[in-house]
């Protein structure tokens with residue numbers, strides 16, 4: 376005897392649950408003892424088929440309910456007449472549904488009752504589908520999003536092609552952006568004694584004519600107690616944070632976004648704010664805009680960026696070793712000492728002309744943080760090094776590529792230009808340090824006291840907001856119009872509770 380099972384769709388009246396009104400079999404299959412992980416459950420294919428049929432039934436009944444009792448024209452009260460049927464399509468997360476809907480028309484005034492999915496619910500997609508499309512679009516490339524949908528739906532569906540995902544992501548992001556603009560009156564959360572503010576910028580390739588990159592800015596605000604350690608050797612995470620992002624040239628959007636984020640985290644005029652920045656002037660400007668709203672503020676040059684810059688300076692071995700020693704003066708907050716030694720290093724770089732050259736690739740030397748963790752897990756991102764010089768990062772990249780060619784000639788011997796270049800690199804770094812000298816603190820002391828000194832210890836860097844999605848593919852170029860809604864959506868998704876509280880409103884209002 377083979378046992379089989381049957382899954383049935385029934386309708387019944389709420390008052391008489393036992394009196395079945397309609398009944399339809401959704402799925403039948405045999406029950407066999409399992410032999411492996413491949414046949415233990417129904418299997419994805421059958422699960423999808425079940426959802427398909429169940430939804431077909433539900434949607435069909437719901438449409439019929441909508442038309443039930445609609446005998447008269449809502450405009451002129453005359454009788455409505457049946458007028459053929461219309462076919463339309465509805466898309467849900469896993470399934471697509473073809474619906475045939477009765478058309479009702481008024482012969483008196485010509486009123487045509489809604490008879491397509493689009494005219495009934497104003498869209499052809501379920502809210503859940505749009506939410507997932509937008510979330511995937513914000514966290515993955517649109518093409519990756521398409522592939523992920525394909526995996527779960529077990530087939531490619533036109534509704535999930537990359538263009539659709541892009542459209543939904545951008546239109547929902549645009550609504551999130553609008554909501555952000557009208558959000559000035561945020562109810563302040565529990566007052567925070569202490570907040571940490573991170574502001575950072577990242578350069579993203581642009582399609583704008585005459586430009587190679589545009590700067591996106593992001594800020595993250597959190598309470599220090601929100602840092603949760605994640606177990607040994609893994610990055611900590613934040614149990615709560617509020618984010619803002621902008622790709623606008625003026626600072627207004629990132630400033631107002633940052634203030635709202637701070638208010639959501641409990642900023643009051645008594646709060647002490649610790650601000651960490653990479654050293655770029657536009658980042659400090661955002662921080663300064665928050666200052667009048669808080670009680671007191673400590674500005675700190677983000678140790679993550681200091682260490683990263685030191686790692687990324689490519690120098691002959693001896694110079695690099697000396698530079699690494701200067702790092703420890705900076706670590707203890709001895710700026711004067713560090714600057715003096717940097718001057719000496721620039722001098723001694725002039726004597727390096729005839730020494731044997733051993734190039735140390737960026738990031739190859741001591742990449743261990745004073746706290747023992749691996750500080751620079753990610754490859755160096757040249758584009759983030761904006762503040763090092765006045766040049767644009769893209770130009771900087773070109774320059775460093777060409778210097779690399781100058782540095783090493785095929786025989787491995789020293790080219791006379793290399794000494795000058797080493798000096799220039801150290802000078803740049805020295806300039807960066809002296810420009811930010813009043814924001815360099817005793818990092819060592821702060822670490823000992825358990826105080827925040829780096830954006831690296833928690834997932835609060837700009838990387839999680841901008842870089843991971845927008846800089847993932849080197850060849851990707853963005854328009855401001857395409858990037859801005861995406862960034863707003865990413866900021867919302869990265870902010871605790873923000874996306875969950877906004878997605879329904881955003882989806883209903885999206886184009």
Ligand SMILES: [Zn+2]
Nearest residue numbers: 448451481484
């Ligand atoms: Zn009518």
